Amino acid sequence: MSVRAMIFDRDGTICREVGYVNHPDRLELMPGAAEVVRNLNETGWKVVVATNQAGVARGYFPRHVLEQAHERLREMLAREGAKVDAIYACPHHPDVGPPGLRRACECRKPGPGMLIQAREDFGFDPAHAFMIGDSLKDVGAGRAAECLGTVLLRTGYGRGEMLWKSATSPFWPDHVADDLSDAVAWCLRRYEAVHSGGVDAEGVS
Numbered sequence: 001m002s003v004r005a006m007i008f009d010r011d012g013t014i015c016r017e018v019g020y021v022n023h024p025d026r027l028e029l030m031p032g033a034a035e036v037v038r039n040l041n042e043t044g045w046k047v048v049v050a051t052n053q054a055g056v057a058r059g060y061f062p063r064h065v066l067e068q069a070h071e072r073l074r075e076m077l078a079r080e081g082a083k084v085d086a087i088y089a090c091p092h093h094p095d096v097g098p099p100g101l102r103r104a105c106e107c108r109k110p111g112p113g114m115l116i117q118a119r120e121d122f123g124f125d126p127a128h129a130f131m132i133g134d135s136l137k138d139v140g141a142g143r144a145a146e147c148l149g150t151v152l153l154r155t156g157y158g159r160g161e162m163l164w165k166s167a168t169s170p171f172w173p174d175h176v177a178d179d180l181s182d183a184v185a186w187c188l189r190r191y192e193a194v195h196s197g198g199v200d201a202e203g204v205s
């Protein structure tokens with residue numbers, strides 16, 4: 001079977017949106033996230049997190065805090081029998097920060113850099129991957145990486161994104177979901193329809 005990947009944003013998606021996580025203790029799981037991730041683990045999906053963390057470039061917290069926060073995220077998931085296969089973080093900002101962190105990188109969403117890195121690391125075709133997040137930047141990254149589907153969540157910033165940004169956004173999600181479990185259920189249905197049903201654009205299954 002082809003390698004399949006569910007790619008999630010972090011804040012407002014897998015974790016609650018609490019502003020900058022400048023201390024690992026601020027990180028909180030989104031209700032239901034562990035169960036959603038565990039179900040994906042058990043059905044053979046790669047679970048990937050891709051997160052913009054410009055707070056590093058902005059000097060709000062050092063890079064090692066990012067790693068500590070991700071360690072805490074892994075621990076919280078592990079307590080509920082769930083795991084993420086990889087976490088990618090972009091510490092850059094195009095306009096702010098010291099040299100090295102202030103740059104127009106490929107990894108900051110809506111750029112596809114982190115998704116392309118995941119694709120190289122795990123060897124999946126984007127036709128077997130989805131991007132789920134609470135920002136239209138997540139949708140843009142999923143689009144740019146040519147994922148099979150993109151989902152905008154109404155959690156985190158999602159509701160406001162829909163209200164205030166969607167009219168001018170160059171990206172539009174394939175689906176808008178109330179929560180993570182709704183989002184993943186839509187992706188699984190779409191995957192089935194494309195790869196197991198009559199419509200098989202790739203000629204693979």
Ligand SMILES: [Mg+2]
Pocket residue numbers: 009010011012013133134135156157
């Ligand atoms: Mg987010």
Ligand SMILES: [Zn+2]
Pocket residue numbers: 090091092105106107108
């Ligand atoms: Zn970056």
